Amino acid sequence: MSTKKRKSFSSDFKARVSLEAIHGVKSLKEIASEFGVHPVQVGNWKKELQEQAASLFEVKRGLKPVDSSSDQEKLYTEIGRLKVDLDWLKKVGDYPMKSRNAWIDANDPLAIATQCALAGTSRSTFYATSRSITPDAEELELRELINKEYTRHPFYGSRKIMHYLCSLGYCINRKRVQRMMRVLGLAAIAPGPNTSKPHPPHKIYPYLLRGMTVTRPKQVWSIDITYCSLPQGFMYLVPIIDWYSRKVLAWWLSNSMESSFCVDCVEEAFRNYGIPEIFNSDKGSQFTSDVFIRAIRKYPTLRISIDGRGRALDNVFVERLWRNVKHEGMYLKGYGSAAELQQGLKKYFLDYNSERTHQSLNYSTPDEVYRSSKGGGACIVDKYQSKNERKEALDEKKGQRLPAA
DSSP states (O other): OOOOOOOOOOHHHHHHHHHHHHHOSSOHHHHHHHHTSOHHHHHHHHHHHHHHTGGGGTSOOSOOOOOHHHHHHHHHHHHHHHHHHHHHHHHHTTOOHHHHHTTOOTTSSSOHHHHHHHHTOOGGGTSOOOOOOOOOHHHHHHHHHHHHHHHHOTTOOHHHHHHHHHHTTOOOOHHHHHHHHHHHTOOOOOOOOOSOOOOTTSOOOOOOOBTOEEOSTTSEEEEOOEEEEETTEEEEEEEEEETTTOOEEEEEEESSOOSHHHHHHHHHHHHHHOOOSEEEEOSOHHHHSHHHHHHHHTSTTOEEEEOOTTOGGGGHHHHHHHHHHIIIIIHHHOOOSHHHHHHHHHHHHHHHHHTOOBGGGTSBOHHHHHHHTOSOOEEBOOOOOOHHHHHHHHHHHTTOOOOOO
């Protein structure tokens, strides 16, 4: 029994895939489907290219010294390869296609693709392919029922659809339902990837905003990351918002979730609006990574603040922004590609800053509040009082119970 050989890709192929991923017009799933590789592999190649891009400009330009020994080694290698190819070509002759197909051996040191090319046969004829099975009437009926039930309840997964079919009298198990859902291209609408996973070795900074009153622009900025679901995978959105005015200062979109595009977003905000006093984020690994922290620590006057564990309200203004972006923009438009999402978000954030009025800003726009420094503000209530503070509050209340924190 022959063992399946691991796929190998050329450097040119990896470079094309990586550049397509860095371009950011398509999601990783779309790129992987187009080039026939796994989405995780595309993300790894993109990260590797970004990390090694700077080294391309460190080498001095000009003619490189010629190493004569390397030319000889290449020449001997080429001679050896041509000798192996010649031995194969001697076999071809006038043999029929069926006989030449039998020459291909998976255990031969020569690659299967090369063997097929030298034998003059197609590589697809070597691999055993199963005949396509035409679905019977019952299969077609089940697929139609699954499609209709999914249309009514797009959040149903294979388990609930299996129970639905069983309630109709069909004897079917979950694996068969999963197979038919894959054939139909259906998947339950569920929360996407967790974008706030911390990285254990990274340093965690304290939360500085509890009980603080924000009274001016550039006093507190926040950053966060969320996923944007598309028909072919996910894109990841990161914005920076000013707490006083709710103005979105900068935003970036990426098809993979790493620290580099978060750093680019921060540098754009700093370049256009200056340096804030406090910069707040959650405990996601992108915001606690060494690359991101170094980009912020370059400014000695800036203080870093990080949300507490499970404390979504610590960054409440960005969380509210997610609700606005998705319900007022993404869910209504139903973007079909990364390019459409990019253009749609560009239009939405322009409208959000300059035209959309906010009730909390006394029905002014974020741009107006940011320019005038009037009408904004924020405050996160400190619900975690010390024992002495709670005792003093009890004395002031004259024995009345305090509300639970």
